[in-house]
Amino acid sequence: MSDPLxxxxxxxxxxxxxxxxxxxAFAALLVCTMLMVWFERKVISDMQNRIGPNxxxxxxxxxxxxxxxxxxxxxxxxxxxxxxxxxxxxxLLAVIPAFLIFAVVPVGGVVTIAHHVVELQxxxxxxxxxxxxxxSSVAVYGxxxxxxxxxxxxPLLGSVRASxxxxxxxxxxxxxxxxxxxxSHSLSTRAIIQSQSHHFxxxxxxxxxxxxxxxxxxxxxxEMNRPPFDLAEGESxxxxxxxxxYSSLRFALFYLAEFMNTITxxxxxxxxxxxGPDGPGFxxxxxxxxxLWFLGKTVAFCYVQVWIRASLPRMxxxxxxxxxxxxxxxxxxxxxxxxxxxxxxxxxxxxLFGAGVLAAVLLYQSIRVGRxxxxxxxxxxxxxxxxxxxxxxxxxxxxxxxxxxxxGKVGT
Amino acid sequence: MGGATVVAAAxxxxxxxFAIAAVICVGGAFGVVLMRSPVHAALxxxxxxxxxxVLFVEEDAQFLAAVQVIVYTGAIVVLFLFVIMLLGVDRKExxxxxxxxxxxxxxxxxxxxxxxxxxxxxRSRWTTGAHSATGSLEGSGSNVAKLGRAxxxxxxxxxxxxxxxxxxxxxxxxxxxxxxxxxxxxxIEEVEVPLVPGPDDDPFGAVGTDEDAGGSTAPDETASTVPxxxxxxxxxxxxxxxST
Numbered sequence: 313m314s315d316p317l318x319x320x321x322x323x324x325x326x327x328x329x330x331x332x333x334x335x336x337a338f339a340a341l342l343v344c345t346m347l348m349v350w351f352e353r354k355v356i357s358d359m360q361n362r363i364g365p366n367x368x369x370x371x372x373x374x375x376x377x378x379x380x381x382x383x384x385x386x387x388x389x390x391x392x393x394x395x396x397x398x399x400x401x402x403x404l405l406a407v408i409p410a411f412l413i414f415a416v417v418p419v420g421g422v423v424t425i426a427h428h429v430v431e432l433q434x435x436x437x438x439x440x441x442x443x444x445x446x447x448s449s450v451a452v453y454g455x456x457x458x459x460x461x462x463x464x465x466x467p468l469l470g471s472v473r474a475s476x477x478x479x480x481x482x483x484x485x486x487x488x489x490x491x492x493x494x495x496s497h498s499l500s501t502r503a504i505i506q507s508q509s510h511h512f513x514x515x516x517x518x519x520x521x522x523x524x525x526x527x528x529x530x531x532x533x534x535e536m537n538r539p540p541f542d543l544a545e546g547e548s549x550x551x552x553x554x555x556x557x558y559s560s561l562r563f564a565l566f567y568l569a570e571f572m573n574t575i576t577x578x579x580x581x582x583x584x585x586x587x588g589p590d591g592p593g594f595x596x597x598x599x600x601x602x603x604l605w606f607l608g609k610t611v612a613f614c615y616v617q618v619w620i621r622a623s624l625p626r627m628x629x630x631x632x633x634x635x636x637x638x639x640x641x642x643x644x645x646x647x648x649x650x651x652x653x654x655x656x657x658x659x660x661x662x663x664l665f666g667a668g669v670l671a672a673v674l675l676y677q678s679i680r681v682g683r684x685x686x687x688x689x690x691x692x693x694x695x696x697x698x699x700x701x702x703x704x705x706x707x708x709x710x711x712x713x714x715x716x717x718x719x720g721k722v723g724t
Numbered sequence: 725m726g727g728a729t730v731v732a733a734a735x736x737x738x739x740x741x742f743a744i745a746a747v748i749c750v751g752g753a754f755g756v757v758l759m760r761s762p763v764h765a766a767l768x769x770x771x772x773x774x775x776x777x778v779l780f781v782e783e784d785a786q787f788l789a790a791v792q793v794i795v796y797t798g799a800i801v802v803l804f805l806f807v808i809m810l811l812g813v814d815r816k817e818x819x820x821x822x823x824x825x826x827x828x829x830x831x832x833x834x835x836x837x838x839x840x841x842x843x844x845x846x847r848s849r850w851t852t853g854a855h856s857a858t859g860s861l862e863g864s865g866s867n868v869a870k871l872g873r874a875x876x877x878x879x880x881x882x883x884x885x886x887x888x889x890x891x892x893x894x895x896x897x898x899x900x901x902x903x904x905x906x907x908x909x910x911x912i913e914e915v916e917v918p919l920v921p922g923p924d925d926d927p928f929g930a931v932g933t934d935e936d937a938g939g940s941t942a943p944d945e946t947a948s949t950v951p952x953x954x955x956x957x958x959x960x961x962x963x964x965x966x967s968t
Contacts, residue, residue, distance in 0.1 A: 395761070395763070397764070398763065398764070398767070401767075437786055438786050438868065439786040439787050439868060442787065442791070442794065443790055445794055445798075446793035446797075449799070449802075450793065450797060450798060452798065452802055453770070453802070456802065456805060456806075456809075460763065460805070460809050468809065471809075472806070472809060472810065475806060476806070482798070499787075499868055
């Protein structure tokens with residue numbers, strides 16, 4: 313498929329196959345999203361000793377459908393101060409990348425339909441992984457513009473937080489993806505799953521050590537704005553975050569995008585680290601087993617996502633940025649070097665691993681020394697300073713500056 | 725155009741893709757210049773960059789297309805928008821007024837120069853929609869592999885020098901933006917905020933996050949928001965906005 317535009321002629325069958333693939337992927341993703349909402353609510357309520365949705369349909373299965381219908385018929389509000397065009401554009405910018413990312417995920421093996429060899433994925437571009445990163449960076453726009461165009465303070469704060477967060481974690485995400493690419497020698501998702509096939513010890517999660525996978529999970533959770541990284545919404549601080557002003561169908565689109573991203577990121581994690589559709593098959597209906605394996609692994613990952621959401625409290629903003637910039641990015645960069653070293657030779661890998669550990673210890677020590685110095689300095693300053701009365705004392709009471717003094721920074 | 729020989733023949737899908745992408749690119753470029761709100765202009769820039777990415781895909785340069793979207797759309801324009809939102813400079817501008825003297829003449833001359841350059845470089849083969857204007861990829865192997873080999877063999881030194889330059893720029897920016905460490909962490913308390921400010925002394929007006937984010941432009945907007953600004957400013961340093 314090195315000819316993306318079919319420049320060398322294209323038969324009707326090929327067009328039909330592509331159309332069917334697109335429609336099936338689209339419909340399946342929509343239905344899965346609906347089920348994902350139900351799944352998440354059921355699992356969380358189970359973990360919290362509740363029953364969860366149980367009215368609409370068997371086991372409450374149709375609850376999301378009912379909610380969607382309700383949202384559809386609600387009044388579509390447009391705030392007076394909103395930027396009309398961008399306000400309407402933002403939900404689409406959130407949803408479309410969520411759909412498009414799924415296009416490069418290989419769902420199953422290769423089948424032959426009417427003498428045409430068909431890969432069970434919508435498209436297999438030669439730079440599939442970069443396409444994924446590009447779309448996840450486009451997804452920032454949805455959240456960012458939604459907050460800005462609402463013409464209201466809390467959404468703006470939420471969107472600024474979200475865009476800073478998504479850009480920061482994209483770096484760590486990209487670096488872990490590079491380790492996968494190094495090991496698989498290709499950017500195409502099909503080649504990546506083929507390089508992991510046949511034995512589960514060839515899955516990238518084991519071949520690369522657990523570290524890239526762990527970083528990928530953390531970074532992708534942050535990238536999706538899911539708890540514990542959902543500072544963009546932060547109900548307790550920001551009302552509803554970037555989507556406060558949205559109602560009706562547009563709100564539903566944001567909701568859809570969030571849950572769809574959960575599914576696609578689980579699918580991408582399966583593809584990159586768990587061999588995609590790889591697994592033992594049987595001779596009966598050979599094409600079916602890879603799809604079942606893929607679905608099973610993806611559901612397992614979705615469960616993990618829900619589990620994370622149910623058990624971890626939301627982080628503070630400076631903790632979030634600390635985790636991203638000071639821990640995940642250096643760690644993923646160092647691990648990338650180690651993986652590259654092991655690909656060259658074991659000696660190089662071991663040497664780079666040792667050097668990485670040494671550098672980490674030195675870095676940690678220097679940060680600690682600097683922080684201790686700053687803290688003692690701040691303590692001395694505080695002891696020397698005489699509190700002086702201010703006009704309008706209730707406005708600026710004793711502001712607790714310790715969190716700032718401890719980290720030496722806010723933001724960044 | 726004009727019967728020039730093309731390297732690879734352009735087919736109908738090629739021509740269609742080229743036409744649509746070209747319209748998006750040019751329309752976006754006009755939008756950047758003509759839109760009144762900076763945010764709309766930035767979004768038009770995104771459209772242009774996307775159109776160029778599509779053209780890259782059409783030229784079989786998938787890596788470039790992806791990198792174009794990741795770097796320019798995903799990072800640089802996001803940064804633009806970030807600055808626009810944080811600094812609250814998103815009021816509409818009068819696009820028909822000259823900011824600098826003689827701006828239009830200079831712009832016209834420079835534009836004509838760029839146009840001439842493009843025509844000369846493309847040697848009049850630049851609107852055919854052909855896969856390549858100068859020559860197709862030689863040999864086998866994927867586009868990405870070739871690009872990687874070229875970057876890390878023939879162009880290793882320029883590549884490394886560029887990355888060193890970027891690192892130096894980042895470190896420099898961090899150093900410049902950093903607050904000196906030995907100062908106590910209470911500069912906000914030094915600012916004398918009058919309790920009932922007049923309409924003209926707004927100590928945070930220059931950098932405060934503007935609540936008028938929606939870009940609505942009632943002419944008396946700024947005057948009416950000033951008291952609210954000064955009295956409800958949170959106890960943060962205005963300079964401590966999170967960058968990137």
